[in-house]
Amino acid sequence: MSQLINSILVFLVLTGFMLLSSSRLAACIRAIAIQGVLLGVLAIAMQDGRLSTVGVLLPLITAAVKGLVLPWLLFRAMREADAVREVEPLISYNLSIMTGAAALALSLWLGQRLQLPSHASPPLQVPAAFFTSLVGVIVIVSRRKALTQVLGYLALENGVYAFGAAAALRLPVLVELGILLDVFAGVFVMGIAIFHISREFDHIDTDKLAALTDRLR
Amino acid sequence: MIKLLVLIPACTGIAAFFIASDRVRRVLLISAALAQTVLSFAAWVVQPAPALGGWLAEDALGRLIETLTSVLFLAAAVYAVAYLREERHQAHNDFEEGFIFSNAREANFTGCLLLFLAAMTLVAVSQQLALLWVAVEATTLASAPLIYFHRHHRSLEAAWKYLLICSVGIALALLGIFFLAIAATNEDGSTISLMVQDLRLNAHLLNVPWFKAAFVLLLVGYGTKMGLAPFHTWLPDAHSEAPSVASALLSGALLNCAFLGILRVQEICVAGGLARFSDRLLLIFGLLSMAVAAVFISGQTDYKRMLAYSSVEHMGILAVGVSLGGAAVFGAVLHMINHSLTKAMLFLVAGNLLAVYRTKNPGGIRGALSVLPASGVLWLLGLFAITGSPPFGPFLSEFTILKGALDQGKTLVAIAYLAILAVILAAMAAPALAMAQGRPSEDVTAAPSRSIALSVVPAMLGVGVLVMGIYLPPVLTRVLRQAAHLLG
Numbered sequence: 032m033s034q035l036i037n038s039i040l041v042f043l044v045l046t047g048f049m050l051l052s053s054s055r056l057a058a059c060i061r062a063i064a065i066q067g068v069l070l071g072v073l074a075i076a077m078q079d080g081r082l083s084t085v086g087v088l089l090p091l092i093t094a095a096v097k098g099l100v101l102p103w104l105l106f107r108a109m110r111e112a113d114a115v116r117e118v119e120p121l122i123s124y125n126l127s128i129m130t131g132a133a134a135l136a137l138s139l140w141l142g143q144r145l146q147l148p149s150h151a152s153p154p155l156q157v158p159a160a161f162f163t164s165l166v167g168v169i170v171i172v173s174r175r176k177a178l179t180q181v182l183g184y185l186a187l188e189n190g191v192y193a194f195g196a197a198a199a200l201r202l203p204v205l206v207e208l209g210i211l212l213d214v215f216a217g218v219f220v221m222g223i224a225i226f227h228i229s230r231e232f233d234h235i236d237t238d239k240l241a242a243l244t245d246r247l248r
Numbered sequence: 249m250i251k252l253l254v255l256i257p258a259c260t261g262i263a264a265f266f267i268a269s270d271r272v273r274r275v276l277l278i279s280a281a282l283a284q285t286v287l288s289f290a291a292w293v294v295q296p297a298p299a300l301g302g303w304l305a306e307d308a309l310g311r312l313i314e315t316l317t318s319v320l321f322l323a324a325a326v327y328a329v330a331y332l333r334e335e336r337h338q339a340h341n342d343f344e345e346g347f348i349f350s351n352a353r354e355a356n357f358t359g360c361l362l363l364f365l366a367a368m369t370l371v372a373v374s375q376q377l378a379l380l381w382v383a384v385e386a387t388t389l390a391s392a393p394l395i396y397f398h399r400h401h402r403s404l405e406a407a408w409k410y411l412l413i414c415s416v417g418i419a420l421a422l423l424g425i426f427f428l429a430i431a432a433t434n435e436d437g438s439t440i441s442l443m444v445q446d447l448r449l450n451a452h453l454l455n456v457p458w459f460k461a462a463f464v465l466l467l468v469g470y471g472t473k474m475g476l477a478p479f480h481t482w483l484p485d486a487h488s489e490a491p492s493v494a495s496a497l498l499s500g501a502l503l504n505c506a507f508l509g510i511l512r513v514q515e516i517c518v519a520g521g522l523a524r525f526s527d528r529l530l531l532i533f534g535l536l537s538m539a540v541a542a543v544f545i546s547g548q549t550d551y552k553r554m555l556a557y558s559s560v561e562h563m564g565i566l567a568v569g570v571s572l573g574g575a576a577v578f579g580a581v582l583h584m585i586n587h588s589l590t591k592a593m594l595f596l597v598a599g600n601l602l603a604v605y606r607t608k609n610p611g612g613i614r615g616a617l618s619v620l621p622a623s624g625v626l627w628l629l630g631l632f633a634i635t636g637s638p639p640f641g642p643f644l645s646e647f648t649i650l651k652g653a654l655d656q657g658k659t660l661v662a663i664a665y666l667a668i669l670a671v672i673l674a675a676m677a678a679p680a681l682a683m684a685q686g687r688p689s690e691d692v693t694a695a696p697s698r699s700i701a702l703s704v705v706p707a708m709l710g711v712g713v714l715v716m717g718i719y720l721p722p723v724l725t726r727v728l729r730q731a732a733h734l735l736g
Contacts, residue, residue, distance in 0.1 A: 177408065203378070206379055209382035210382060213386060217411075220389050221411055224411060232401065237408065242401065
């Protein structure tokens with residue numbers, strides 16, 4: 032089982048790099064979709080064979096929402112905004128990948144420092160979760176397109192979710208569903224916002240959203 | 249009964265999206281707000297039974313915030329109906345840049361208002377910390393469309409920043425919740441539930457390093473939502489671009505709810521003997537917020553932004569008050585009420601000024617007392633109240649916090665606190681006086697048809713602010729004491 036978990040975690044890290052290195056929005060959305068499915072599988076694999084109906088159903092729902100529904104929303108937003116590529120990120124793709132490598136190193140170091148108190152988890156687990164979150168933060172601050180920033184937010188959220196799975200936290204079902212509903216509604220509202228941004232500005236570059244500042248005397 | 253508090257606004261909110269008639273929808277908005285307020289006050293007489301296995305229950309702190317939210321929402325709902333009637337459905341001329349814009353559908357605005365209330369109520373009555381997180385995130389999603397009511401590029405920018413910055417902050421808070429769950433896992437694998445009550449009783453069993461990390465993440469996450477510096481950057485944009493009635497709710501009600509997220513963890517810190525750690529962090533962020541606000545209030549050329557930065561200042565005051573412990577905590581909880589009432593009133597009055605003068609620059613407003621007598625007087629009194637002048641409520645609570653600091657011998661904190669308050673008083677009093685007095689320019693005339701509700705609602709809130717400064721009902725004092733007791 033730990034074989035499977037480890038390969039999922041490696042794939043999770045790879046999708047992080049995919050997100051950092053690709054300029055095509057479609058590829059980035061696919062990376063997020065793959066992450067969603069991986070998280071579902073991870074949550075099931077973490078249960079160590081002691082499967083319950085809820086324990087399988089919840090990860091499946093998560094995987095369906097994060098792997099199918101959200102990407103569908105995002106693809107729709109992409110078409111409506113008529114955006115294909117992230118043209119000029121604020122930091123270049125090479126630099127993004129290097130930052131990603133640094134983030135991976137940081138995550139590995141953090142993972143060694145932070146020992147989960149109660150049980151032994153595979154050594155890659157916490158670092159992979161932190162790395163995914165850090166990739167999200169990097170994408171949010173270094174990309175211009177509103178859509179890419181939403182992808183960054185989702186990566187951040189996926190990282191947090193992966194951390195929860197890694198720690199094998201058992202949150203009440205209602206809470207898990209609530210969290211999922213919030214993420215879904217969040218992306219839904221952001222999708223509407225992207226639609227309006229593209230209509231208002233004819234593009235979705237958020238660095239043009241800079242009219243509001245303090246004008247002090 | 250507790251379920252009803254959440255369900256009434258949630259169901260009416262969803263219904264509002266589908267009601268075509270403006271009249272029916274407005275009646276629905278007012279009646280839902282009224283029902284909610286009546287229920288909130290009923291809960292002061294009859295302690296409502298916990299629901300959902302104890303997940304939803306009212307303790308002293310939750311009840312205070314819940315009631316405050318209902319009262320402000322009722323005020324906002326009455327004001328909103330008058331406001332929406334005057335806005336009508338035509339295209340508007342932007343007074344800053346001169347382009348034409350339209351408003352969002354009124355049905356969507358009303359629906360989001362009610363859903364926003366439902367989410368805030370859920371925050372106030374949640375006893376389960378993960379459920380509280382879900383509710384806080386829901387407040388963001390319900391309120392973002394409110395900011396984008398006027399469909400133009402500035403409000404869109406404000407709404408986008410709000411959505412993104414707060415969502416990222418809240419994602420960090422979720423990590424904080426997970427850390428907390430890890431801290432609540434014992435050596436033998438047994439866990440403490442994420443109920444506030446359980447965590448408080450078993451606080452000494454928590455794994456300290458994980459709990460401290462959880463506190464930091466939750467402070468940053470909810471602090472973003474609450475507008476603590478340096479995470480406050482979305483706040484002035486959102487508050488200045490949202491319609492005034494939404495700004496009043498964001499500032500008066502939402503910020504308290506976000507603060508409640510932090511207070512719930514603070515309760516656990518106090519119970520677990522970790523208050524020294526959490527107090528220091530709260531003090532640093534509190535003073536920083538006050539200082540940052542003072543810088544941006546001085547010379548501010550947009551009076552809605554000025555009010556927004558004043559909210560950052562007051563959130564700082566709340567954090568400082570809670571961090572000091574003892575009598576100052578009582579002052580902080582009291583200040584939460586005073587700030588909410590005063591700030592909601594000021595934003596509503598600002599909406600009136602904006603509608604007549606069509607500028608957000610305080611330099612462009614003269615003679616408010618003669619053009620809009622009611623709003624002019626309220627504006628002047630409100631600004632004096634919010635800067636801590638007697639005999640209004642904020643004076644009393646700010647003074648209590650100061651006294652708390654001096655009692656504990658924290659002279660440096662007291663000096664910094666007083667100095668910042670003095671700077672802000674000076675920075676806000678001058679434009680306030682200039683706006684109220686003087687002769688208005690020729691082309692400014694009050695539209696005679698303006699609804700009386702637009703002045704009466706803020707006036708009622710103003711009366712509340714004044715009463716809070718003069719007389720505290722014993723029942724309120726008792727609940728305030730109970731709330732303060734849990735926070736050290």
